[in-house]
Amino acid sequence: MTAPTTETVVVPPSRISTGRLPKGSPWAILAGAMVVSFAIFAVMNAGSPLADLNVAAALFIGMVLYIVFVYVLSLIAESRRHATDRLMTALISTAFVIACLPLVSVLWTVISNGLARMDPTFFSWSMRNVIGEGGGAVHAIWGTLIVTGLAAIISVPIGLMTSIYLVEYGNGNRLSKGITFFVDVMTGIPSIVAGLFIYSVFTIFFGPGIRMGIMGALALSVLMIPVVVRGSEEMLRIVPNELREASYALGVPKWLTIIKVVLPTSIAGITTSIMLAIARVIGETAHLLLTVGVTANLQMNAFQSDNGQMMTLPVFVYNEFMYPSASSPDASLERAWAAALTLLIIVMLLNLIGRGISKFFAPKTSGR
Amino acid sequence: MSTTEKAPARQAPPEGSIKAKKRPGDLAFSGSSLGAGIIILIVLAATAVFLVVQSIPAIAGDADTNPILGGENFWSYALPFLFGTLWSALLALAIASPIAIGIALFISHYAPRRLAAVLGYIIDLLAAVPSVVFGLWGALFFSGFLQPFFATLTDTIGTWPILNLFFSGPVSATGRTVLTAALVLSVMILPIMTAICREVFLQTPKLHEEAALALGATRWEMIRMAVLPFARGGMVSGAMLGLGRALGETMAVTMVLSGSPIVAFQLLQSGNPQSIAANIALHFPEAFDTGVNTLIATGLILFIVTFAVNAVARWIVNRRAEFSGAN
Numbered sequence: 001m002t003a004p005t006t007e008t009v010v011v012p013p014s015r016i017s018t019g020r021l022p023k024g025s026p027w028a029i030l031a032g033a034m035v036v037s038f039a040i041f042a043v044m045n046a047g048s049p050l051a052d053l054n055v056a057a058a059l060f061i062g063m064v065l066y067i068v069f070v071y072v073l074s075l076i077a078e079s080r081r082h083a084t085d086r087l088m089t090a091l092i093s094t095a096f097v098i099a100c101l102p103l104v105s106v107l108w109t110v111i112s113n114g115l116a117r118m119d120p121t122f123f124s125w126s127m128r129n130v131i132g133e134g135g136g137a138v139h140a141i142w143g144t145l146i147v148t149g150l151a152a153i154i155s156v157p158i159g160l161m162t163s164i165y166l167v168e169y170g171n172g173n174r175l176s177k178g179i180t181f182f183v184d185v186m187t188g189i190p191s192i193v194a195g196l197f198i199y200s201v202f203t204i205f206f207g208p209g210i211r212m213g214i215m216g217a218l219a220l221s222v223l224m225i226p227v228v229v230r231g232s233e234e235m236l237r238i239v240p241n242e243l244r245e246a247s248y249a250l251g252v253p254k255w256l257t258i259i260k261v262v263l264p265t266s267i268a269g270i271t272t273s274i275m276l277a278i279a280r281v282i283g284e285t286a287h288l289l290l291t292v293g294v295t296a297n298l299q300m301n302a303f304q305s306d307n308g309q310m311m312t313l314p315v316f317v318y319n320e321f322m323y324p325s326a327s328s329p330d331a332s333l334e335r336a337w338a339a340a341l342t343l344l345i346i347v348m349l350l351n352l353i354g355r356g357i358s359k360f361f362a363p364k365t366s367g368r
Numbered sequence: 369m370s371t372t373e374k375a376p377a378r379q380a381p382p383e384g385s386i387k388a389k390k391r392p393g394d395l396a397f398s399g400s401s402l403g404a405g406i407i408i409l410i411v412l413a414a415t416a417v418f419l420v421v422q423s424i425p426a427i428a429g430d431a432d433t434n435p436i437l438g439g440e441n442f443w444s445y446a447l448p449f450l451f452g453t454l455w456s457a458l459l460a461l462a463i464a465s466p467i468a469i470g471i472a473l474f475i476s477h478y479a480p481r482r483l484a485a486v487l488g489y490i491i492d493l494l495a496a497v498p499s500v501v502f503g504l505w506g507a508l509f510f511s512g513f514l515q516p517f518f519a520t521l522t523d524t525i526g527t528w529p530i531l532n533l534f535f536s537g538p539v540s541a542t543g544r545t546v547l548t549a550a551l552v553l554s555v556m557i558l559p560i561m562t563a564i565c566r567e568v569f570l571q572t573p574k575l576h577e578e579a580a581l582a583l584g585a586t587r588w589e590m591i592r593m594a595v596l597p598f599a600r601g602g603m604v605s606g607a608m609l610g611l612g613r614a615l616g617e618t619m620a621v622t623m624v625l626s627g628s629p630i631v632a633f634q635l636l637q638s639g640n641p642q643s644i645a646a647n648i649a650l651h652f653p654e655a656f657d658t659g660v661n662t663l664i665a666t667g668l669i670l671f672i673v674t675f676a677v678n679a680v681a682r683w684i685v686n687r688r689a690e691f692s693g694a695n
Contacts, residue, residue: 056513085586092478095470096487099562102555103494109509110501161404169398170405179405181682182412188609188678189415189671190616192645196667197415200422208660222411229408255397283498286618286645290652314500314619321504321623333508340501347496 021077026086029073030066037062063094107344114341117334127296127311133331137339139298140316143213144343146302147292147312148282150217151224156274158221159228166229167236168258186226194222195287202291206305211293213302213310219287224277231273235266268361275354279347285314294319313343415671423665425658436651436659446666448629452546452641453670455633456621457614459550464557465607471558472565477591488566495559503623506552507544511624514551515543518636526636533633540638547635549624553617557610564609564685568602569595601684608681616674618645644670 041058067090074083125136162179170176198219202210239262247257263270293309302310317339324332431437437445471491475484522537572595580590596603621627627642644666652663 081586081589085588088588088591089478092470092474095467096474098467099471099494099555099558100490103490103497105509106497106501106505109505113508158404158407161401162408165398165401165405169401175405179408181679181686182409184682184685185675185678186408186412188612188616188674188681190618190645190674192616192618192648193415193419193667193671193674196422196648196664197418200418200664201414203422203660208656222415225408225411253391253394255391255393258397279496283500285498285500286649289649294653314498317500317504318619318623321507336504340498340504343498344501347498348493351493351496 020082021074021086025073026070026090029069033066033069034059034062037065063097066090067094110337110341110344113334113337115338117338118341122335122338126298128298130296131325132328135331135335137311137313137316137335137342139295140311140313140339141342142298142300143292143310143312144282144314144346146300147213147216147220147288147310148278150214150302151220151281152274152278154217155221155224155228155277159225159277160232160270162225162229163233163236164258166233168254168262183226183229186222187230189223190286191219191223191284192286192290194219195290197222198287199290210305210308211291212305212308213292213299216288216292216310216312217302219291220281220284223284223287224281227277227280228274231277232266232270235269235273236262238269239265268358271361272354272358275350275357279350279354282350283314283343283347285318288312288315289318313339313346317343419664419668419671422661423668424661426661426665429658429661434658434662435656436662442662442665445629445662446644446669448631449642449644449647449666450669450673451631452627452629453615453643453645453673455641456546456550456553456643457611459547459635460553460557460614461607461611463550464554464561464610465603467554468558468561468606468610469565469603471562472569473591473595475562476566476569477587477595491559491562494555499556499617499619500623502552502556503619506548506620506624510552511543511545511548513543514548515539515541518543518545518547522636534635536634537636538638539636542638544624544626545636545638546625546627546640549621549640552620552624553614556617556620557613560613561606561610564606565599565603568599568606571602572598601687605681605684608677608684612674612677612681615677616645616670618643618649622646622649 037058040061041054045054067087070090071083071087074086078086121134122136123141124138125134126139127135127137128139162183166176166180170179198215199210202212202215206212243261243265244257247261248254252260292312292315294315295309295311297311299308299310301308317336320332320336320339426434426437427442431441432439475487475491479487519539521535522539525531526535526537576594576598577590580594581587585593621643622645625640625642625646627640627646629647630639630641632639632641648663648667652660655663
C-alpha cells in the first residue's frame with residue numbers, strides 16, 4: 001500500500017483531474033472496515049459462544065478503522081487537503097451517529113424493561129399497603145396530571161400575556177429588553193432551585209415541612225413560564241403586519257385586533273409551543289421531591305395543607321429506584337421501569353400531538 | 369403603566385401628534401400584559417431574596433446546633449459539593465461540545481436538505497426524554513455497559529504518567545462513577561448546544577461560503593475559513609448554556625452516583641464527588657430545623673453560579689441582533 005507513495009509522489013498533482021476517489025468509495029471503505037473489524041473480533045472470539053461477541057467494541061473498532069482507511073487512501077490517491085476534508089466528513093458523520101446511539105439505547109431499555117409491568121394492576125392500584133410485588137402507579141399518574149395541569153393553568157396566561165406585551169406593546173423598549181433577557185436566563189434555572197424557592201416561601205406561612213400539590217405546581221410554573229413566553233413570542237412575531245394594519249384601518253381598537261386577528265392567526269403555533277412546554281416540564285423531578293413529597297396513597301387535593309403529599313410519576317420512578325422494597329427489590333425496579341415507560345409515552349404523545357396541531361391547523365399563509 | 373404610554377409617545381412623529389383614543393379595553397389589556405411581564409421579573413427577584421433570607425441562619429448561625437453541619441464551618445461543608453458540581457458539569461461539557469458542534473455541522477452543512485429537518489427532530493427528541501428516565505437508564509443499564517471499558521482503561525492508560533491522575537484504579541465494580549454521570553449529563557445537554565450551534569451555522573453569509581468554495585476550498589476548508597469564525601460567539605454561548613444545564617441537573621447525578629463530599633479528580637474509582645443538587649435531593653426530605661437552611665444556602669450557591677453562566681451566555685447571544693434565541 002505504501003509502495004507507490006515513495007517514488008510517484010514526485011509528480012506534482014497539479015492537473016484538475018488529479019486522482020479522486022470514485023464516488024461510492026467511502027461506503028465501500030466503511031463496509032470493508034466493518035468486515036475487517038468483525039473478522040478480527042470473530043477470530044478472537046473463536047471457541048466461545050456467539051453471544052459473547054462484543055458487538056459494541058467491534059463496531060467501535062470498525063469506525064476507527066474506517067476513519068484511518070479513508071484518510072490514508074485519500075492521502076495516497078488524492079491530496080493532503082482532500083484527505084483532511086474526508087477525515088472531517090467521517091468525524092462529523094460519526095458524531096451524529098454517536099448522538100443517536102443513546103436515544104436508541106434509552107428507548108430500547110425503557111420499552112423492553114417497562115413492558116413487563118404494563119398491566120391493568122399498574123394502572124388501577126396505588127402503593128397503599130403494598131410491600132412486595134404488585135402495586136401500581138395510579139396515584140402517581142393522577143398526581144402528575146393534577147400538578148402539571150395546575151402549572152399549565154398558572155403559566156399559560158402569564159406566559160401568553162407576557163409574550164403579547166413583548167410583541168405588541170413593548171416595541172423594543174428597555175423594559176421589554178430586560179424581560180426578554182431575564183426570561184432567557186430563567187430557562188436555565190435548575191428545577192431544584194425553583195423547588196427551594198417555593199418551599200422557602202411556603203414555610204413562612206405554613207411552617208417547616210410543608211408539602212402540597214399546589215407548591216409543586218407553582219415551582220413547575222417558574223420553570224414553564226419562560227418556555228411558554230419564548231415559544232408564543234416566536235409565533236406572534238410571524239403574524240404578518242399587514243393583518244394588523246388592515247384591522248387598524250377598519251377602526252378596530254388594538255386590544256380587539258390582538259384578540260380577533262393576531263391570536264386566531266397564531267393559535268395553532270401557540271398551542272404547539274404550549275404542548276411542547278408541558279412535555280418539557282412534565283418530567284422534571286427535583287422540585288417535586290422538595291415541594292410535593294412522597295406518598296403511597298392516592299391524594300387528589302392539591303390544596304390540603306396537612307398530609308398534603310402527592311405522588312408524581314418522576315418522583316415515583318426515583319423513589320422506587322432509590323428506596324426499593326426490602327423483600328423484593330426486583331418488583332420495585334420493574335415498577336420504576338414501567339413508570340418511566342408511562343412517563344415517556346406521555347411525553348412523546350404530547351410532542352406528537354403538539355407538532356401535529358401546528359402541521360394540520362396552521363393558517364395557510366404564504367410565508368412571511 | 370407609565371412605560372407603556374411612554375413607548376408610543378417616543379415614536380410618534382414630532383409634528384401634528386395624533387393621539388390614539390384611550391379606550392378602557394385597551395388600557396385593561398395593555399395593563400394586564402405589562403403586569404404579566406413584570407410578574408416574571410418579580411418572581412426572579414423573589415427567588416433570589418427568599419433564598420438569601422433562608423440561607424442566613426445557616427451561614428451566620430451557630431454551627432454547633434446545626435444538625436447537618438454539626439460544628440463544621442458552612443464553607444468547608446459547601447465547597448466539596450461546589451467542586452463536585454463544577455467537575456461533573458465541566459466533564460460533561462468537554463465531552464459534549466465537540467459532538468454537538470459535529471452534529472450541528474452535519475445537519476447544517478453535510479446532510480441532504482430534505483433529511484436535515486428530520487435529523488434535527490431526532491435530536492430534539494433527546495431533549496424530550498425526562499431527566500429521571502436518563503437517570504434510570506444511566507444507573508441500571510449504561511453504567512453496567514461501560515464497566516468493562518473502564519476496567520480496560522484503568523489497566524492501560526491508568527498507569528501512564530500524567531493520565532493516571534484521572535484514570536488510575538482501583539476501578540469501580542459497578543461502573544457508577546463520575547465519568548458515567550458526566551456521560552449521561554453530556555447526552556442531556558447535547559440538544560440545547562446543538563440547537564444553538566445549528567442556528568448560528570445556518571446564519572453564515574452564503575456569499576462567504578460560496579466565495580471560499582469558488583477559490584477551490586474543500587468543504588472542510590470552507591467550514592474552517594467561513595463558518596467557524598463567523599459562529600465562534602454562538603458556539604461559546606451554546607457551550608455555556610449547556611454548562612448551565614449540566615450544573616443544575618439533579619436526577620442523573622443523584623441516581624447514577626453514590627457520591628460523598630470529597631475533592632477527587634479520579635474518574636473511574638468508586639469514591640466520587642457529589643454535586644450540590646444531588647446533595648439537596650438526597651438530604652432534603654429528612655432535613656429539619658437549620659439543616660434545611662443549610663441545604664437552601666447550598667442551593668443559593670447553585671443559583672448564583674447557574675445564573676451567572678446563563679446570563680453571560682445570553683449576553684453573548686444577544687449581541688447578535690438577528691438571532692432568534694430559540695430555546
